[in-house]
Amino acid sequence: MTSLERVERNPKYAELVNARKSLGWTLSAIMLFIYMGFILLVAYDPKFLGTPMGNGVTTIGIPVGLFVIVSAFVLTGIYVSRANARFDQLTRQIVEESK
Amino acid sequence: MIRKLATSAALTLAASPALADAVSGAVQKQDTNWHAIIMFGAFVLLTLGITYWAASRTKSAAQFYTAGGGITGFQNGLAIAGDYMSAASFLGISGLVYLSGYDGLIYSVGWLVGWPIVTFLIAEPLRNLGKFTFADVASFRFDQTPVRILAACGTLVTVAFYLIAQMVGAGKLIQLLFGLQYWHAVVIVGILMIIYVTFGGMVATTWVQIIKACLLLGGATFMALMVLVKFGFSPEALFAKAVEVHPKHQAIMAPGTLISNPLSAISLGLALMFGTAGLPHILMRFFTVADAKAARKSVFYATGFIGYFYILTFIIGFGAIVLVSTNPQFLTDPAKGLAALKGGSNMAAIHLANAVGGDVFYGFISAVAFATILAVVSGLTLAGASAVSHDLYATVMKHGNANEQDEIRVSKITTVVLGLLAIVLGIVFENVNVAFMVGLAFSIAASCNFPVLLMSMMWGGMTTRGAVIGGFLGLISALIGVVLSPGVWEDVLGHAKGSAPFPYANPALFSMAIAFIGIWLFSKMDTSARAAQDKAGFEAQYVRSQTGIGASGASAH
Incomplete structure (x- = not known):
């Protein structure tokens, strides 16, 4: 059995591939949803974003915009922390076991 | 004047944040700015010292192209952020906030959201499969010659447009800031860039980028803090004062005219988001770190720095409304108020530096803006030179049997040629509005480089023919779409308003779809022997992309 076959038959490899795929695409979809949601809100309901909060001049649009920026960072952070904790460990084991 | 500013703002929105647009047209040469010149000299x-040090470590191809993979995730994060935080985004976005407030925030968000996608889908497999250029990955299991040619075309076209936009912007900006002649500025940028890249390769380019990123982040942080201090760290107080003094009043706190056509907005959004994931000089950065883990971390840091930077530019833009537009010293005609900013709206951040930090800090920020352009063009040139030497020369012409020293030599010669070409084109395009070029670079990156790269890593059914036809269809449709869009058809080519055959600001929505469908369709229809070989190679490629087994590691120094 070649080392390639050994990797592919290792259940940990299937686990790694599936976990990474589902996390990566889920987070991508969330990011796309947040950003396109923001753009569509700007295009179709700018008045909502321009509504002042309380008695001040700061509008709802300010925290919403900040939320999009911060969400990009937080989503990336979620991916990296999951990957550091689980994917790297699985990868190490798969590489070890393929030898 | 107001109309001119409005047009330039509209162009910024339509095409790009190229600083070129707001300093387009005739620029008044300023008095020589000695503080700036001395700091820029320092x-x-x-950086020349670093290049000298780097030159002694740049003997092998791995060191030249990728700094031997010896850059840490944090350093690479700073360098990626440095590649991305161009003078265009610093001056352009703060200028946009100064003119129209909230619209600037909408715009900057688009430039950030591509980064998480890069992390989730691209960074790790890219690092595991590639060595020097993204073409290594895109052509991994395919017939080398056609796919490398496609990737090299995608790289060179992207680099060329991005480079011209930066050179023209550099000339105008430096004329404005330093009081130098336009062509002096272009020549200085071109020559320094050639020196950094030919002698220091990726090591020098990376460190120039890191230093510049630190200076820019430091300078911007200082400015934002100085603004906030004046308002007791209350954003509400800052906004309230800005609403009071800005001619648009409360409207600056809401979306304005930036996005009127949703389809156009989505198309531009896609170009920004996925163009980021297809920029060759950015993709190349992932090979400078040791492994997939460091690649992933570097995007995380980069996303943090870039997001933080955009928040700062928002504060800086508002700070400029309050502190610059109310000070006659910065206006050409105080009676006209905010719109009569000396040097155009892109100077908002620079004038603010003067307002909060005096002449010395003004000189510092001017020098940082110059350094920023220099660092960005170096990264671009290195990416272009690698496509020629590694993809075209070593792989296509020499079928992978090139002597390493010859390959480096070709790369250095290409760098010099690209540098000289950039100088000439920078001078030729002095009076052309080049704002559309960054938008074009992003559309092509999103419609050619990104689809081919993503599909080659993810889809086992892809074949050489599908990659080449789909990739070129994406490239050509992006190119045609941009030429026929209002930004070029009406504003550059001078046809009547509303006559543009393609009504949207950016073609990405359509050209990306064409590329993906083209790749899928022509792969499916491909029944050649090569196609069978392409598909058979996927399994091994996929295992390597996921686990890093067989990936090229960091070379010892």
Whole structure:
């Protein structure tokens, strides 16, 4: 059995591939949803974003915009922390076991 | 004047944040700015010192292209952020906030959201599969010659447009800031860039980028803090004062005219988001770190720095409304108020530096803006030179049997040629509005480089023919779409308003779809022997992309 076959038959490899795929695409979809949601809100309901909060001049649009920026960072952070904790460990084991 | 500013703002929105647009047209040469020149001189000396040090470590191809994979995730994060935080985004976005407030925030968000996608889908497999250029990955299991040619075309076209936009912007900006002649500025940028890249390769380019990123982040942080201090760290107080003094009043706190056509907005959004994931000089950065883990971390840091930077530019833009537009010293005609900013709206951040930090800090920020352009063009040139030497020369012409030293030599010669070409084109395009070029670079990156790269890593059914036809269809449709869009058809080519055959600001929505469908369709229809070989190679490629087994590691120094 070649080392390639050994990797592919290792259940940990299937686990790694599936976990990474589902996390990566889920987070991508969330990011796309947040950003396109923001753009569509700007295009179709700018008045909502321009509504002042309380008695001040700061509008709802300010925290919403900040939320999009911060969400990009937080989503990336979620991916990296999951990957550091689980994917790297699985990868190490798969590489070890393929030898 | 107001109309001119409005047009330039509209162009910024339509095409790009190229600083070129707001300093387009005739620019008044300013008095020689000695603080800026001395500080820029110090930056140049420091970076030349680094280049000298780097030159002694740049003997092998791996060191030349990727700094031997010896850059840490944090350093690479700073360098990626440095590649991305161009003078265009610093001056362009703060200028946009100064003119129209909230619209600037909407715009900057688009430039950030591509980064998480890069992390989730691209960074790790890219690092595991590639060695020097993204073409290594895109052509991994395919017939090398056609796919490398496609990737090299995608790289060179993207680099060329991005480079011209930066050179023209550099000339105008430096004329404005330093009081130098336009062509002096272009020549200085071109020559320094050639020196950094030919002698220091990726090591020098990376460190120039890191230093510049630190200076820019430091300078911007200082400015934002100085603004906030004046308002007791209350954003509400800052906004309230800005609403009071800005001619648009409360409207600056809401979306304005930036996005009127949703389809156009989505198309531009896609170009920004996925173009980021297809920029060759950015993709190349992932090979400078040791492994997939470091690649992933570097995007995380980069996303943090870039997001933080955009928040700062928002504060800086508002700070400029309050502190610059109310000060006659910065206006050409105080009676006209905010719109009569000396040097155009892109100077908002620069004038603010003067307002909060005096002449010395003004000189510092001017020098940082110059350094920023220099660092970005170096990264671009290195990416272009690698496509020629590694993809075209070593792989296509020499079928992978090129002597390493010859390959480096070709790369250096290409760098010199690209540098000289950039100088000439920078001078030729002096009076052309080049704002559309960054938008074009992003559309092509999103419609050619990104689809081919993503599909080659993810889809086992892809074949050489599908990659080449789909990739070129994406490239050509992006190119045609941009030429026929209002930004070029009406504003550059001078046809009547509303006559543009393609009504949207950016073609990405359509050209990306064409590329993906083209790749899928022509792969499916491909029944050649090569196609069978392409598909058979996927399994091994996929295992390597996921686990890193067989990936090229960091070379010892």
